Amino acid sequence: MGLLQNRVAVVTGGGRGIGRAVALLMARHGARVLVNDTGTGLDGDGVDRSPADQVVQEIQAAGGVAAPSYHSVSSVEGGEKIVQDALNHFHTVDILVAAAGILRDRTVFDTTEEDWNALVGVHLKGTFSVVRAAARAMRGKAYGRIVTFTSAAGLYGTFGQAAYGAVKDGVAGFARVVARDLGRFGITVNCVAPRAETRMTASVPDDIMRQRQEVLGVPQPTPTSDGYPPEAVAHLVAFLCTDTAGDINGQLFYVAGGVVSLLSHPAVTRTVRKPSGGRWSVEELAVAFPLTLGVGLANPAPPRESP
Numbered sequence: 073m074g075l076l077q078n079r080v081a082v083v084t085g086g087g088r089g090i091g092r093a094v095a096l097l098m099a100r101h102g103a104r105v106l107v108n109d110t111g112t113g114l115d116g117d118g119v120d121r122s123p124a125d126q127v128v129q130e131i132q133a134a135g136g137v138a139a140p141s142y143h144s145v146s147s148v149e150g151g152e153k154i155v156q157d158a159l160n161h162f163h164t165v166d167i168l169v170a171a172a173g174i175l176r177d178r179t180v181f182d183t184t185e186e187d188w189n190a191l192v193g194v195h196l197k198g199t200f201s202v203v204r205a206a207a208r209a210m211r212g213k214a215y216g217r218i219v220t221f222t223s224a225a226g227l228y229g230t231f232g233q234a235a236y237g238a239v240k241d242g243v244a245g246f247a248r249v250v251a252r253d254l255g256r257f258g259i260t261v262n263c264v265a266p267r268a269e270t271r272m273t274a275s276v277p278d279d280i281m282r283q284r285q286e287v288l289g290v291p292q293p294t295p296t297s298d299g300y301p302p303e304a305v306a307h308l309v310a311f312l313c314t315d316t317a318g319d320i321n322g323q324l325f326y327v328a329g330g331v332v333s334l335l336s337h338p339a340v341t342r343t344v345r346k347p348s349g350g351r352w353s354v355e356e357l358a359v360a361f362p363l364t365l366g367v368g369l370a371n372p373a374p375p376r377e378s379p
């Protein structure tokens with residue numbers, strides 16, 4: 073019997089990449105899967121039903137149970153319709169994997185309002201829209217598993233990804249908070265920072281990818297014999313959605329090929345404290361900072377060109 077036997081899973085972005093790998097794996101483990109995908113281009117433009125349809129067909133051809141859903145996660149109404157699709161087909165929702173995503177890599181100089189709104193819409197609002205709808209469906213039965221997707225781009229900071237990094241860090245913060253809201257209802261919420269070879273990473277030039285990887289504090293990833301397949305991410309996601317993962321809540325993971333890491337939440341590194349209710353003046357900070365908080369601090373992007 074599969075580890076997800078008879079569970080109902082909603083997978084947004086389930087038509088391609090990581091979401092597709094999650095949908096196929098969960099179906100193999102006995103889940104009935106709602107494969108949600110608008111089939112957009114990488115930058116969020118256009119719609120195409122075929123990615124969701126193809127994954128549904130693959131699941132059915134392998135003897136599994138699946139149905140497609142084409143609504144966009146980018147509106148609250150869309151999130152509600154996606155969950156309603158799952159209720160219409162399968163009468164309940166046990167698992168939500170919110171993997172829908174788009175990419176528009178730009179520095180802050182070049183980020184347009186439209187870029188900003190598109191990225192906020194799919195990643196941040198889009199995660200909220202499906203999580204809220206799914207959590208409402210899960211609350212009554214005191215069971216649920218939710219996995220959201222962040223990125224090293226936001227958690228660690230990579231150059232040239234102003235809006236993408238911001239929204240992905242926002243997703244991690246959202247998961248951290250919502251885990252505390254939902255845990256008492258038997259619903260877990262965890263967040264995964266993946267590295268996987270999908271069309272998203274294929275769009276990033278190799279030298280940029282290498283430079284970003286070098287400055288990241290993430291563990292050196294270990295490729296599997298076939299590189300960094302989305303399937304490696306899917307196994308961690310599926311595990312977090314099993315019954316046995318019921319006490320894993322509010323956690324942040326990094327997964328890439330053969331590496332799975334538990335990441336820390338932001339923590340205090342050093343503190344300077346004034347005795348007896350005083351406060352630090354700018355003059356005092358100018359003297360004290362280099363000797364205390366500033367010891368060993370490095371500028372991640374030191375100036376190198378005159379303006």
Ligand SMILES: NC(=O)c1ccc[n+]([C@@H]2O[C@H](COP(=O)([O-])OP(=O)(O)OC[C@H]3O[C@@H](n4cnc5c(N)ncnc54)[C@H](O)[C@@H]3O)[C@@H](O)[C@H]2O)c1
Binds near residue numbers: 172173174224270273
């Ligand atoms: N691949 C990586 O290395 C990597 C790294 C960090 C974070 N991530 C995150 O992982 C998640 C999956 O990424 P991927 O690499 O599989 O990308 P992908 O482009 O292969 O797949 C994303 C899917 O989401 C769908 N989608 C886009 N907008 C949608 C919307 N509004 N509603 C419903 N579906 C929509 C797309 O049509 C696409 O099929 C994303 O959230 C991404 O930001 C991926």
